[in-house]
Amino acid sequence: MERRNLLKLPLAAAALTLAGGVALAQEAEKKVIGVSIPSATHGFMGGLNWHAQDTIARLGKVYPNIEFVLSTAGDAAKQVSDIEDMLATRNIDGLVVLPFESEPLTDPVKQVKAAGKFVTVVDRGLSEEGIEDLYVAGDNTAFGRVAGEYFRDNLPAGAKIVVLRGIPTTLDNERVEAFQAALQGSDKEILDMQHGNWNRDDAFKVMQDYLAKYPEIDAVWAADDDMAVGVLEAIAQAGREDQMVVVGGAGMKDIVKRIMDKDPQLPVNVTYPPALISSAIEMTALRFMSNAPMAGRYIIGSQLITPENAEQFYYPDSPF
Numbered sequence: 001m002e003r004r005n006l007l008k009l010p011l012a013a014a015a016l017t018l019a020g021g022v023a024l025a026q027e028a029e030k031k032v033i034g035v036s037i038p039s040a041t042h043g044f045m046g047g048l049n050w051h052a053q054d055t056i057a058r059l060g061k062v063y064p065n066i067e068f069v070l071s072t073a074g075d076a077a078k079q080v081s082d083i084e085d086m087l088a089t090r091n092i093d094g095l096v097v098l099p100f101e102s103e104p105l106t107d108p109v110k111q112v113k114a115a116g117k118f119v120t121v122v123d124r125g126l127s128e129e130g131i132e133d134l135y136v137a138g139d140n141t142a143f144g145r146v147a148g149e150y151f152r153d154n155l156p157a158g159a160k161i162v163v164l165r166g167i168p169t170t171l172d173n174e175r176v177e178a179f180q181a182a183l184q185g186s187d188k189e190i191l192d193m194q195h196g197n198w199n200r201d202d203a204f205k206v207m208q209d210y211l212a213k214y215p216e217i218d219a220v221w222a223a224d225d226d227m228a229v230g231v232l233e234a235i236a237q238a239g240r241e242d243q244m245v246v247v248g249g250a251g252m253k254d255i256v257k258r259i260m261d262k263d264p265q266l267p268v269n270v271t272y273p274p275a276l277i278s279s280a281i282e283m284t285a286l287r288f289m290s291n292a293p294m295a296g297r298y299i300i301g302s303q304l305i306t307p308e309n310a311e312q313f314y315y316p317d318s319p320f
Helices: 011-019 021-027 043-062 076-089 102-114 140-154 170-183 200-213 225-238 253-260 276-289
Strands: 031-038 066-073 094-097 118-122 134-138 160-165 189-195 219-221 245-247 296-300
Touching: 031 043, 031 076, 031 276, 043 066, 043 225, 043 276, 066 076, 066 276, 076 094, 076 102, 094 102, 094 276, 102 118, 118 276, 134 140, 134 276, 140 170, 140 219, 140 245, 160 170, 160 200, 170 189, 189 200, 200 225, 219 225, 225 245, 225 253, 276 296
Parallel strands: 031 066, 031 094, 094 118, 118 134, 134 296, 160 189, 160 219, 219 245
Antiparallel strands: none
16 A cells, blocks of 8 residues: 655644754753664665765754764664664664664664654664654655556566565565556566665676576666666676666666666666655654654655656765
8 A cells, every 4th residue: 555644744844843943952951863774885875874974964053952873784783783772871762763674673673662762764664563653765665666657658568577676674575566566467577576685786696697597588677776787787798788678766876867868778767865864864853852743654755767857866966
């Protein structure tokens, strides 16, 4: 089922509250907000880390009574340890967490909530619903559906598709299920689906395997621009560039530029902005520095990037 924006405070109102937050912050007691995110292991996470650091630095000036504790983790075990430390030794009042993986992070985040802390979950949901106070993410259902509809409507009859999945998470499930649903009843065939873990090297290996197994591939849903880079390299090494199109996702500037230039191998892309971490951190800060109620879900829509509109999504100075 497609999520809707159920957040009790619109972003426009939140922006107004943020602008007037200095006076409130001066009167408020000290609050500690933990921010736990994966390390910059690939381009999207590099962009997300940059936005997290930038937002924390900016809000630190606006809200001097908020202390932010930022941790980054290269695996789920490290992230679990970071969150346990935040709760035990830093006495956090709120937690903003983008889970490295859904399952292993569910219980630690549940313990934070049980301790009476405000919890914001970002992007990759937990494996149990209803733990968090606030959920901020891109529209993962739309992300998969938009790509699937493009393949359904633009590939030739009988086209054969291979899919690269991300890290096993709830959001990956949502994307893939929506992609499959969009193709259901069409004459397009999904040959295979394997996890590329949102990683260029892993995606390169998966695509090499696909190219060895399947003599005919018409399209690749890489479902992520970092994975798309690995896929494109494998295709180039096999000399099969003219045989298939590749659709990634998230709007990496190098990919968007190639779409602007009408590269036939990269016809479109689907948006999923790494700046969503900024929205999550700002909303969590407002929970403590204003009287505005902050709860529910804020879902950022996904759009199809085409040669006709790609310029709107091209940010040459972006880290991603």
